Amino acid sequence: MTQINPTVDLDREGKQIGALHVPHSVTRSAYGVLPIPVGVIRNGPGPQVLLSAGNHGDEYEGQVVLTRLLQTLQPEQIRGGLIIIPALNLPAALAATRVSPLDDGNLNRVFPGDPDGGPTWKIADYVERHLLPRVDVVFDIHGGGASLDYRPHASTHFGRDASPEHKRRSLELVSLLGVPHVMVFENRINKGGLPDAAIRQGVISLGGEYGGMGSVSTSGVQMVQQAVDRLLAALGVRGALPDLPEPPQVLHILGPDAYVYAPEPGVFAPDTALGDEVHTGDLCGEVLFPEQPAREPVPIAFRGSGTVVCKRHPGRVAAGDCLAHLAASVHD
Ligand SMILES: [Zn+2]
16 A cells, blocks of 8 residues: 555646655654655546656756646646646656665666655555556656757557557557657567556556756757647647647667667767667777777777667766667668
C-alpha cells in the first residue's frame, strides 16, 4: 500500500493545486514529507490525461511548459480531466540532477517501483498504481539532461502485444504533436521506465526529448508548448487542431549498435553533429589525452548506419560514457 498522501482530491471537479506527500523522515525533520507538486483540473466527462515533467530533474522544457499551464488553465476551458506534475522527481529537480540525491534513484529506470522503497521507488509505485489507472494517455516530457544533447523528437511506446487499435492510436497521436521527428519504440531496451508502466496499465504512452545539456532551449519550450496544445486538441480536451504542413519523419532506434561509447577516459572531440547521416565505420570522433600529449588519440567509429540524433555534451569522458546514438527512418 502506498505511503504517499495527496493533498488534493484526484477525482474532484474544478481546479486544485497541491502536493503528493512522500514521507521522508530524516534527522532535520522527523515527520517530514517531500511535497511533489500536482495539479488536478476537471470539467465533466471526457478524456483523462497525465502530463508530467521533471522525471529527470535536469531536463527543463517540460517543467517550464507544465508550470505555465498549471498557472493559466481553468476548468471551464477544458473537457475531461488533467493531472499535471511539473517536477515528478522533486528531489532531483531541486538538485538539478538526473537521479535523486536522496536515494540515487533514476525514476525512469525503477518502475514498477516499491511502495516501501526509497522516495524514488515510492513515486514510481504511486504513478504506476494510482495515477496511470486513472488516465487514457500519459505525456512524460524529457530533454536529454546534463550529459546529452538531442535533436528533438516526440516518441511513443507500446508493447509488441498491444492491440492494433492501441498501436494505431499511439502512432496517430504522436504524429499529430507537430514535432518534425518521431521515434517509435516497440521493442524497448531500457526496462523500468514510465513508458513500461504505461504499457502494463494499457495507457497510451507519449514522450520525447526536447533539449539537453541541462539547459532550457527556447525552441524546445516552444515545441513542447505546441505538442501539449496539439495533444489536448487532438484528444478533444481543449482547442482546435490546425493542420500540419507535413507529416513527421518516423524513426526507430536500431538496437545496441546504434550507441557509441568511450573506450577509455579522456577528452572526446566529436567529428559529427546532430542530424548527420553516417555509416558503419565512419568516424564519430576521437578521444584525446591532453594530460599525455605525446600519446596518439583513439579514433571511435560508428557501429551502425543512421542519423545522429543524440550526442554527449561534456567534453571529459570516462570509459563507458555514451558519446552518440543513431536512429533510422522506418523506410530505410
Ligand atoms: Zn529524461
